[in-house]
Amino acid sequence: MEARILDERKAFIVNGKKDIGCNFDAPAIKCDSDSLSGTVSQRACVYCGARVVLNPITDAFHIVHGPIGCASYTWDIRGSLTSGSDLYRNSFSTDLSDKDIVFGGEKKLAAAIEEIIEKHNPKLIFVYSTCIVGVIGDDVDAVCKQAEKKHGTRVISVKSPGFSGNKSYGYKMACNAILELIEPHKNQAKIKGVNILGDFNLAGEMWIIKNYLREIGIPVVATITGDSSCETLIKAPAAQLNLVQCAGSMTYLAKKMEEEMGIPFVKISFFGVEDTSASLIRIAEAIGSGENIQKAEAFTEMERNKLNSFMDKYKKNLEGKKAAIYVGGGFKAISLIRQFREMGIETVVVGTQTGKKEDYEVMESLVGKDTVILDDANPAELEAFMKQKGADILVGGVKERPLAYKLGIAFCDHNHERKHALAGYEGVINFTEEINLSLNSPVWKMVRG
Numbered sequence: 001m002e003a004r005i006l007d008e009r010k011a012f013i014v015n016g017k018k019d020i021g022c023n024f025d026a027p028a029i030k031c032d033s034d035s036l037s038g039t040v041s042q043r044a045c046v047y048c049g050a051r052v053v054l055n056p057i058t059d060a061f062h063i064v065h066g067p068i069g070c071a072s073y074t075w076d077i078r079g080s081l082t083s084g085s086d087l088y089r090n091s092f093s094t095d096l097s098d099k100d101i102v103f104g105g106e107k108k109l110a111a112a113i114e115e116i117i118e119k120h121n122p123k124l125i126f127v128y129s130t131c132i133v134g135v136i137g138d139d140v141d142a143v144c145k146q147a148e149k150k151h152g153t154r155v156i157s158v159k160s161p162g163f164s165g166n167k168s169y170g171y172k173m174a175c176n177a178i179l180e181l182i183e184p185h186k187n188q189a190k191i192k193g194v195n196i197l198g199d200f201n202l203a204g205e206m207w208i209i210k211n212y213l214r215e216i217g218i219p220v221v222a223t224i225t226g227d228s229s230c231e232t233l234i235k236a237p238a239a240q241l242n243l244v245q246c247a248g249s250m251t252y253l254a255k256k257m258e259e260e261m262g263i264p265f266v267k268i269s270f271f272g273v274e275d276t277s278a279s280l281i282r283i284a285e286a287i288g289s290g291e292n293i294q295k296a297e298a299f300t301e302m303e304r305n306k307l308n309s310f311m312d313k314y315k316k317n318l319e320g321k322k323a324a325i326y327v328g329g330g331f332k333a334i335s336l337i338r339q340f341r342e343m344g345i346e347t348v349v350v351g352t353q354t355g356k357k358e359d360y361e362v363m364e365s366l367v368g369k370d371t372v373i374l375d376d377a378n379p380a381e382l383e384a385f386m387k388q389k390g391a392d393i394l395v396g397g398v399k400e401r402p403l404a405y406k407l408g409i410a411f412c413d414h415n416h417e418r419k420h421a422l423a424g425y426e427g428v429i430n431f432t433e434e435i436n437l438s439l440n441s442p443v444w445k446m447v448r449g
Helices: 007-012 046-054 068-072 098-103 106-120 131-136 140-151 167-185 205-215 247-261 273-287 290-318 330-343 357-366 379-389 401-407 424-439 443-448
Strands: 060-065 124-129 154-158 194-197 220-224 241-244 265-267 322-327 346-352 372-375 393-396 410-413
Touching (some): 046 060, 046 124, 046 247, 060 106, 098 131, 106 124, 106 140, 140 154, 154 167, 167 247, 194 205, 194 247, 205 290, 205 424, 241 247, 241 273, 247 265, 247 330, 265 273, 273 290, 273 424, 290 424, 322 379, 330 346, 330 357, 346 357, 346 379, 357 372, 372 379, 393 401, 401 410, 410 424
Parallel strands (some): 124 154, 194 241, 241 265, 322 393, 393 410
């Protein structure tokens, strides 16, 4: 099947052959840009991006300044777990109505902040601006500063009107809010330890990573933001090194902390055997002693050996299959390509919502010359290329699931709603079993037949 691509989208799609009508004379794939109007982008809005990053802070209160519908984007569509407070599971809204849009909503917001402080005595409140607030021009910053001065509670404005950019911009606004929280504490003395940036403790994955670091003798100072709290976040400036797990959401924060607090960072990934092992050794080399490096090498070798026989058991069912990947960030896509390669599965289509140029360069080096690489794809493009390349399974998020089932191919949810861990060595087992069950279900023969 020939994929029919809008002319304006051709620069966002590349592969090793010139049979799909795209712009292969361009020096590199076009990315990190606003979505093309009318293409039904799978990206979410600025508010969504900000909420993704900040929501797992366990003792924070989240006030959504806008219509009640925006407040529905909350904990129940994320699998972030907590070892302490579960306040983050609640969402509060000013529920702006027609009258508020005409006369302004600042008084309503001030009253909402006052009510939460009186009833709950919180340590930290985030106030999110939504699209309508961007239109009517409420001075959310001023309301937050006034409340903070009056009550002594940290009340931080998150500048997230949905139409002011895309999901990546929302990540940046969330990072600015985190910086505002921790900057008063930036002159702490450094201690041995790392911050983990960009893991949101989906299905308890942060706990898995912390256990690995404990095994190799590396202390964790703060987690940003999975299973974090106001108290742990303000300790973050004391760390010696930042580990960036989700590059799309946290590279901006890592760079700011390097500039302003002198904390270097490394990008790591805990998806797949190859990336998990390489990341642990790299962390030990970056911060640890010779003993830490020896522990990391011994631990990763032990875990690899445990998984060898497990993987061999499944390879016969998986070799020769073809996968399509469409996820949020570039680092996750890169790790999935490597995971599939370890299984004997070829990646024939790969795309992301928020990947950067350097991410796509790595992808190109990992996949075959016929693999299609897309930035900010839409359902029509994904459908066309999965058909053209004969994909057997799609790995994506909740928005991609119906597309896979419509085409009669297997699906694996790698998004933030999932309830089982896919990170680390334990995640390799869960991922492999899920891929095997989904790919080899008899239902696909019946559907396609």
